[in-house]
Amino acid sequence: MMPDYKLIRSKRTTLSVEVDASGHVLVRAPRRMPLFMIEAFLSRRSEWIRNAAEKQRKKAAAAVRVSEKDIDRLRTQAKEILPGRIAFFAGRMGLEPPPFRVTSARTRYGSCSAKNSLSFSLFLMVNSPEAIDYVVVHELAHIRNKNHGPRFWAEVGSVLPDWKARKKTLVMPVLDTDSSHE
Ligand SMILES: [Zn+2]
Incomplete structure (x- = not known):
């Protein structure tokens, strides 16, 4: 399953994915990269993303903010x-x-x-x-x-x-x- 993510397009030339401190998935992509390429990249990394998001959510829930x-x-x-x-x-x-x-x-x-x-x-x-x-x-x-x-x-x-x-x-x-x- 494709994780929920926020897509940020910019002048960059490569794709990157990160999970922030509250467990949100941020994907940074070049301006004109087609969505299917981005989604293919995400599905290859879906296991890693799920684990990272879960870890961050647990950490965030336990933390005093x-x-x-x-x-x-x-x-x-x-x-x-x-x-x-x-x-x-x-x-x-x-x-x-x-x-x-x-x-x-x-x-x-x-x-x-x-x-x-x-x-x-x-x-x-x-x-x-x-x-x-x-x-x-x-x-x-x-x-x-x-x-x-x-x-x-x-x-x-x-x-x-x-x-x-x-x-x-x-x-x-x-x-x-x-x-x-x-
Ligand atoms: Zn001391």
Whole structure:
């Protein structure tokens, strides 16, 4: 069976097919290529397309999605919520609350610089308060331990004995982009 697809014709000279993040099939074709050639190409690749679309749909269904509009809201939330959590846990760990900033990092939830200034991704805020607290404690523990050695984890564990369960729930949201528009 021919999959549903969106045909985009342009000045290109070759055919290509891709499945976008929401599972839609996009076919790019030269302007004058006859439809039967395009459909023959698609039917040769129908198995691959079905598998790719299914994989993307599953991924999309499981993912937390945020739009460009949510970013300001998440940044504001981070600035409101994090100072209190940092002060609270710094107190319990016998530390001065360090300076911190909010970033738009997509590859990590937080970091601790050599000068003990902390950064937190605004995307951390889509997570549960328990998971957010884990990242706060994790970065605070880096003030005394600049690695992930046994002493580091012992300090995290002394503050949050259930840190492993909290860590498991952490998700980085998928950023919705224009490519999913019809
Ligand atoms: Zn770390």
